[in-house]
Amino acid sequence: MDTLHRGLTQAKLKNSPRLWAGFAIPGAVWLTVLFVIPFYAVACVAFGTIDPVFRDAVPQWNPLSWDFVQAKQIFTSLATGPLQGVAIRTVVYVVCAMTLCFVIGFPIAYFLARHAGKRKLLLLVLIIVPFWVNYLMRMLAWVNLLSVDGLFTRFMRNFGVNYNWLDGSPITVILGLVYGYIPFLILPLYATLERLDWRLVDAARDLGAKPRQAFRLVTVPMSKAGLVAAGILIALPMFGDYYTNDLLSRSPSTEMIGNQIDFFLNASTLPQNGALLVLALSLFLLLFMSFYLRSTRQQSRQVTR
Amino acid sequence: MGRRDFLRNLAITSGAITIGGSLLAACGDSSSPTVVGGLQIGTPDNPIKLAVTTDAIADGLPNESGTLEILNWADYQNPESIAIFEEKFGCKVVTSIYDTEEAAIAKLRNGTFKPDLILGMTDTGLAKLIAADLLQPLNKSYIPNFENVISGLRSPYYDLDSQYTVPYFIYGNGIGYRTDRIDKNAFASNGYDTLWDSKFSGKLGVLDSYRDTLAMAMFRAGNFDANTTDAAVIQKAGDDLIALREATNPKVDILAYQEMPAGNRDINFTWSGDLFTALQYLPEGVSPDVLGFWYPEKTVAKNDFMCITKSAKAPVLAHQLINFLSDTDNALLNREYVGYQPALESITVDLLISSGTIPESLIEALVTPEKYDAGLAQVSLEPTVDSLWLEQWTRFTAG
Numbered sequence: 001m002d003t004l005h006r007g008l009t010q011a012k013l014k015n016s017p018r019l020w021a022g023f024a025i026p027g028a029v030w031l032t033v034l035f036v037i038p039f040y041a042v043a044c045v046a047f048g049t050i051d052p053v054f055r056d057a058v059p060q061w062n063p064l065s066w067d068f069v070q071a072k073q074i075f076t077s078l079a080t081g082p083l084q085g086v087a088i089r090t091v092v093y094v095v096c097a098m099t100l101c102f103v104i105g106f107p108i109a110y111f112l113a114r115h116a117g118k119r120k121l122l123l124l125v126l127i128i129v130p131f132w133v134n135y136l137m138r139m140l141a142w143v144n145l146l147s148v149d150g151l152f153t154r155f156m157r158n159f160g161v162n163y164n165w166l167d168g169s170p171i172t173v174i175l176g177l178v179y180g181y182i183p184f185l186i187l188p189l190y191a192t193l194e195r196l197d198w199r200l201v202d203a204a205r206d207l208g209a210k211p212r213q214a215f216r217l218v219t220v221p222m223s224k225a226g227l228v229a230a231g232i233l234i235a236l237p238m239f240g241d242y243y244t245n246d247l248l249s250r251s252p253s254t255e256m257i258g259n260q261i262d263f264f265l266n267a268s269t270l271p272q273n274g275a276l277l278v279l280a281l282s283l284f285l286l287l288f289m290s291f292y293l294r295s296t297r298q299q300s301r302q303v304t305r
Numbered sequence: 306m307g308r309r310d311f312l313r314n315l316a317i318t319s320g321a322i323t324i325g326g327s328l329l330a331a332c333g334d335s336s337s338p339t340v341v342g343g344l345q346i347g348t349p350d351n352p353i354k355l356a357v358t359t360d361a362i363a364d365g366l367p368n369e370s371g372t373l374e375i376l377n378w379a380d381y382q383n384p385e386s387i388a389i390f391e392e393k394f395g396c397k398v399v400t401s402i403y404d405t406e407e408a409a410i411a412k413l414r415n416g417t418f419k420p421d422l423i424l425g426m427t428d429t430g431l432a433k434l435i436a437a438d439l440l441q442p443l444n445k446s447y448i449p450n451f452e453n454v455i456s457g458l459r460s461p462y463y464d465l466d467s468q469y470t471v472p473y474f475i476y477g478n479g480i481g482y483r484t485d486r487i488d489k490n491a492f493a494s495n496g497y498d499t500l501w502d503s504k505f506s507g508k509l510g511v512l513d514s515y516r517d518t519l520a521m522a523m524f525r526a527g528n529f530d531a532n533t534t535d536a537a538v539i540q541k542a543g544d545d546l547i548a549l550r551e552a553t554n555p556k557v558d559i560l561a562y563q564e565m566p567a568g569n570r571d572i573n574f575t576w577s578g579d580l581f582t583a584l585q586y587l588p589e590g591v592s593p594d595v596l597g598f599w600y601p602e603k604t605v606a607k608n609d610f611m612c613i614t615k616s617a618k619a620p621v622l623a624h625q626l627i628n629f630l631s632d633t634d635n636a637l638l639n640r641e642y643v644g645y646q647p648a649l650e651s652i653t654v655d656l657l658i659s660s661g662t663i664p665e666s667l668i669e670a671l672v673t674p675e676k677y678d679a680g681l682a683q684v685s686l687e688p689t690v691d692s693l694w695l696e697q698w699t700r701f702t703a704g
Contacts, residue, residue, distance in 0.1 A: 050688070052342060052343050053342065053343040053344055053433075053436055054410070054411070054414070054433055054436070054437070055342070055407070055688070056407075056411055077699075082696070082699045082700045082703050083699065083703055085703055085704050086703040086704065089704065147567065147569060148568060148569055149568070164507055166569065167506075167507030167508070167554065168507065168554045168555075168556060246558075249556075250513075250556045250557060250558040250560070251554055251555065251556055251557070251704075252550050252555070252557055252701060252702045252703065252704040253550070253554055253704045254704070255702055255703055255704050259702075260699070260702075260703065263702070266404070266405060266408070267405065267513075268515075268695055269688065269691050269692075269695070270692070270695060
């Protein structure tokens with residue numbers, strides 16, 4: 001009887017999508033309160049007005065009354081105007097930083113997942129420990145290390161590298177982004193690789209695949225979801241990052257979109273422009289997110305087959 | 306850092322208010338105040354006597370006991386001075402920090418900040434504070450040290466008769482440089498040209514303040530209207546700054562006071578007060594004489610001030626602190642930490658030099674009353690004009 005009852009309950013649960021949907025309610029409420037509503041508020045500021053006396057942004061809560069004149073100006077500026085350079089530079093920097101993150105991070109995650117053995121936990125902790133320190137503090141530490149008489153600069157001189165890292169160099173900004181975000185790539189990638197069925201790789205090898213072929217044809221496709229997720233995870237904050245540039249460069253030649261958002265929101269009489277740039281950036285990032293969702297959906301379809 | 310943000314954002318707030326057709330029309334007409342962007346502002350040509358909507362506190366009131374709440378920029382008051390004040394008046398002083406003048410005024414308006422005393426505001430912020438009816442008039446009987454204030458600032462254009470404000474610090478815009486790397490003769494003809502010299506590439510900085518830095522480019526070109534509405538002049542300033550960027554890959558920030566003493570910069574367009582602050586950041590063993598300053602003959606000179614909120618819970622103590630900070634000895638002590646120059650006539654150039662804290666190479670960075678009087682004022686811009694300035698600034702900073 002108990003067995004029968006348990007079986008019926010399980011069947012009921014399986015056939016109760018509403019019940020399962022109910023579990024999503026807390027998350028949905030959380031997202032609504034902390035994402036959807038704030039995002040709507042940003043849109044209301046972006047398409048709102050400016051207080052004629054105090055020059056504060058006055059949000060327009062009614063979408064029917066939104067004003068798109070300023071939006072048109074900003075989007076034109078991004079496409080063909082003064083902000084075009086910033087937009088292109090931001091994409092280039094993030095792509096370079098992501099590529100470096102993958103080049104450095106994938107082997108580390110791979111090693112941790114496959115070859116670290118008993119030292120896995122220790123190595124994981126060693127990777128994570130520096131990142132317990134606040135991002136700002138770590139960057140400030142690098143400012144000292146990279147200054148003209150900094151320890152790192154002096155160390156590199158031993159190898160004939162005499163480089164002024166802090167003179168507004170794109171290399172420093174990109175390396176700063178890599179340093180700041182790489183653990184957020186390694187950890188999800190490690191989680192994915194650790195769950196892979198390595199017997200498939202062994203099978204590929206048994207069937208004559210060379211190590212590189214097995215890696216390219218089996219390991220990489222199997223870890224695609226993790227790669228995309230990790231990429232998204234670091235790309236999103238990198239696109240909006242402004243303090244890496246603020247701390248390591250402060251040069252117009254390395255200005256990113258995040259810096260312009262910061263300027264317009266906090267230091268100009270046109271806070272609307274800041275909100276509009278946030279929207280523009282969000283639209284752009286939606287492309288990444290849609291790619292990720294498409295990718296994960298495809299993979300789940302393959303799994304269910 | 307925070308107060309520098311304010312200075313950086315001088316124009317930000319300024320954009321709120323504005324100078325334009327209406328201002329120009331009003332110039333010289335002392336009977337009607339200049340109204341820009343819906344705000345009444347004072348300009349050097351048309352000073353303003355601010356309306357008084359409430360009475361100042363009565364004479365002879367006892368000091369309140371308890372807490373005095375201050376709103377100030379970060380690092381813009383000497384903790385030692387505040388400790389002495391606390392001990393003398395048997396009170397506790399709590400300081401809140403603001404990052405930008407605009408944000409501070411917004412938070413004052415919505416009640417997030419409820420200080421008794423505000424330090425470091427400028428005239429552009431004052432217009433908003435008055436419009437929002439956030440200030441109370443001062444009772445000078447509590448501020449006998451007001452007589453120490455530089456005579457030219459005892460009745461400033463933004464607040465005739467100093468009904469609401471008492472000046473705090475003064476400063477001027479100019480070029481800080483390392484004397485061990487740049488000879489002062491480099492500034493002999495048009496000193497601004499030095500900022501366009503490609504040999505300083507990577508070791509040069511300009512202020513992260515669109516009003517200050519664009520105005521500097523205008524001054525270099527011989528246009529000395531720091532509030533110009535001329536689109537062609539603004540455009541040329543933007544073009545010139547882009548040329549500067551191409552030649553020198555400058556840093557755009559407010560960190561000259563750290564970067565110059567550290568040796569990371571040879572030259573920096575900055576506020577005069579930063580050089581005195583920089584003295585505290587010199588590495589051990591480095592002579593203060595390595596820091597020099599070129600003070601242009603025609604440049605922007607400004608001051609900030611102290612004012613008391615209408616909702617102050619300890620208005621007498623607030624008056625007492627204004628008086629305390631306007632005392633010569635206390636102001637000198639305060640200056641030791643802040644670096645900037647108190648707006649007191651009693652703190653003369655000779656006094657500062659004799660104090661032994663000012664190296665000879667920085668004497669030029671001191672703002673004398675004469676320099677202040679000759680200084681160019683920045684007032685608020687009409688929103689449409691302000692947008693032109695911002696557009697050029699974006700062209701420059703967006704690379």
